[in-house]
Amino acid sequence: MRYHETSLQVRFYEVDTYGVVWHGHYTGWFEVARNELTERFQMGPLQLKERNLLAPVVELSCQFKLPATVGDSLVIQTTMERTEVAKLIFHYRVLHQGDGKVLAIGSTTHVLTDLKGNLLYWVPPEVLERIEAMRKYLEV
Amino acid sequence: MRYHETSLQVRFYEVDTYGVVWHGHYTGWFEVARNELTERFQMGPLQLKERNLLAPVVELSCQFKLPATVGDSLVIQTTMERTEVAKLIFHYRVLHQGDGKVLAIGSTTHVLTDLKGNLLYWVPPEVLERIEAMRKYLEV
Amino acid sequence: MRYHETSLQVRFYEVDTYGVVWHGHYTGWFEVARNELTERFQMGPLQLKERNLLAPVVELSCQFKLPATVGDSLVIQTTMERTEVAKLIFHYRVLHQGDGKVLAIGSTTHVLTDLKGNLLYWVPPEVLERIEAMRKYLEV
Amino acid sequence: MRYHETSLQVRFYEVDTYGVVWHGHYTGWFEVARNELTERFQMGPLQLKERNLLAPVVELSCQFKLPATVGDSLVIQTTMERTEVAKLIFHYRVLHQGDGKVLAIGSTTHVLTDLKGNLLYWVPPEVLERIEAMRKYLEV
Numbered sequence: 144m145r146y147h148e149t150s151l152q153v154r155f156y157e158v159d160t161y162g163v164v165w166h167g168h169y170t171g172w173f174e175v176a177r178n179e180l181t182e183r184f185q186m187g188p189l190q191l192k193e194r195n196l197l198a199p200v201v202e203l204s205c206q207f208k209l210p211a212t213v214g215d216s217l218v219i220q221t222t223m224e225r226t227e228v229a230k231l232i233f234h235y236r237v238l239h240q241g242d243g244k245v246l247a248i249g250s251t252t253h254v255l256t257d258l259k260g261n262l263l264y265w266v267p268p269e270v271l272e273r274i275e276a277m278r279k280y281l282e283v
Numbered sequence: 284m285r286y287h288e289t290s291l292q293v294r295f296y297e298v299d300t301y302g303v304v305w306h307g308h309y310t311g312w313f314e315v316a317r318n319e320l321t322e323r324f325q326m327g328p329l330q331l332k333e334r335n336l337l338a339p340v341v342e343l344s345c346q347f348k349l350p351a352t353v354g355d356s357l358v359i360q361t362t363m364e365r366t367e368v369a370k371l372i373f374h375y376r377v378l379h380q381g382d383g384k385v386l387a388i389g390s391t392t393h394v395l396t397d398l399k400g401n402l403l404y405w406v407p408p409e410v411l412e413r414i415e416a417m418r419k420y421l422e423v
Numbered sequence: 424m425r426y427h428e429t430s431l432q433v434r435f436y437e438v439d440t441y442g443v444v445w446h447g448h449y450t451g452w453f454e455v456a457r458n459e460l461t462e463r464f465q466m467g468p469l470q471l472k473e474r475n476l477l478a479p480v481v482e483l484s485c486q487f488k489l490p491a492t493v494g495d496s497l498v499i500q501t502t503m504e505r506t507e508v509a510k511l512i513f514h515y516r517v518l519h520q521g522d523g524k525v526l527a528i529g530s531t532t533h534v535l536t537d538l539k540g541n542l543l544y545w546v547p548p549e550v551l552e553r554i555e556a557m558r559k560y561l562e563v
Numbered sequence: 564m565r566y567h568e569t570s571l572q573v574r575f576y577e578v579d580t581y582g583v584v585w586h587g588h589y590t591g592w593f594e595v596a597r598n599e600l601t602e603r604f605q606m607g608p609l610q611l612k613e614r615n616l617l618a619p620v621v622e623l624s625c626q627f628k629l630p631a632t633v634g635d636s637l638v639i640q641t642t643m644e645r646t647e648v649a650k651l652i653f654h655y656r657v658l659h660q661g662d663g664k665v666l667a668i669g670s671t672t673h674v675l676t677d678l679k680g681n682l683l684y685w686v687p688p689e690v691l692e693r694i695e696a697m698r699k700y701l702e703v
Contacts, residue, residue: 202485203484205482214607343626440579493580
């Protein structure tokens with residue numbers, strides 16, 4: 144298994160009154176990292192929509208280990224889990240770029256649906272191919 | 284002229300590392316207050332969209348006088364300016380509920396467009412009536 | 424067990440390009456609901472800080488069942504779990520006010536630390552009393 | 564006069580239900596661009612705080628010309644105005660990286676204060692030097 148890496152810098156407005164990144168912002172970072180990965184394989188939100196597909200988040204979890212603060216340079220590592228059809232599970236690690244310390248780990252679970260939100264019972268072969276290519280890239 | 288009033292409580296995540304509300308959040312509050320007002324007159328974003336209309340913000344300004352902080356109870360006062368057709372200008376005042384002190388004043392300018400973003404040259408009479416009703420309510 | 428209830432209205436800027444609330448905003452709502460509950464028992468973020476205590480989130484999870492959209496009136500139900508000392512676990516349910524449908528469920532885990540982030544080995548009796556009062560109110 | 568340039572990519576969560584960047588997010592981008600510029604001259608928020616100084620925003624304005632959407636690559640151009648002592652005025656232009664079209668222009672006005680928010684009547688010479696160096700770099 145390997146990780147796709149995305150670099151980010153903590154923005155001033157992401158830091159709360161205790162001087163650390165407000166925990167809710169990690170969800171946005173996971174999304175930035177996930178979209179960077181999925182877009183490479185034509186599986187980004189806009190690319191899915193062109194095929195009348197959505198991949199809404201149905202589950203989110205995050206563990207916060209160490210705080211991040213203004214100006215910190217971070218790396219978001221993203222990988223995925225091998226799952227049943229029509230379900231995608233991504234795993235994330237947020238690292239401090241300087242010392243490689245893990246600040247947070249998390250995951251999001253997505254389902255593939257049509258534009259009305261109905262779960263797909265049949266996934267188009269070209270979408271399966273892209274998921275397969277993404278898995279190959281991530282060695283999962 | 285009179286103001287429509289909207290009550291708000293400062294949320295923890297709206298406060299920055301200096302212990303005061305981050306200035307960018309006032310824009311969201313203006314929107315909450317404006318929508319509460321316009322929805323009363325069937326001119327909210329969703330109600331406009333049902334008529335194939337949009338009212339995008341083309342100009343925004345804000346002056347920050349005094350800081351707000353976590354848990355503060357605020358009042359957003361909203362009124363509008365009498366303008367030419369197809370343009371709406373709203374004015375806002377953010378007050379501390381306790382002592383009535385003015386924390387910020389601002390304004391947003393909106394144009395009426397179709398769903399493709401083309402400026403309306405002709406405003407439907409029922410929309411004009413609603414704008415007129417809103418002006419009457421605000422005494423402008 | 425009972426829930427403390429907080430009312431919220433979905434803000435326009437919380438809705439994403441798919442017309443539903445962006446999943447990351449639920450974290451902020453959980454916080455609004457949790458702070459409303461904890462402040463009643465002098466255990467809100469500011470009240471803790473006055474006692475040189477923090478209660479950072481160390482774990483977050485959320486399951487998204489049904490979407491919410493602009494203008495929806497929601498109820499956030501909050502309760503807590505009986506846990507070991509120096510740890511607080513809150514559970515949340517997001518309901519549609521009209522029909523009572525559950526849109527999301529989630530939880531956050533917090534630890535009690537001093538202002539430097541060191542875990543408390545000894546919790547001051549008056550803090551224990553407040554936690555106990557909150558548990559009594561929630562019948563847990 | 565010249566501009567300092569900052570590159571940004573529109574994040575999915577920054578786009579609203581109309582498929583365009585929600586207008587309130589430009590304020591955050593201005594801040595990202597401004598901090599990148601000021602940090603070069605040891606005038607970023609953290610660097611000022613080390614000298615017991617703050618530079619709060621007292622005025623904000625923005626004109627929105629053309630919409631931006633998910634995945635767009637943008638350039639934020641930042642420059643400043645020559646002003647009286649203890650006041651800083653920054654000007655911004657948001658451009659589409661591909662075709663160079665101007666999407667928005669804006670400005671923020673800041674005052675220099677001590678940590679209690681009192682306006683500085685006397686600006687330390689080393690701060691004046693840094694402002695002067697920033698002006699020289701921006702040719703203003």
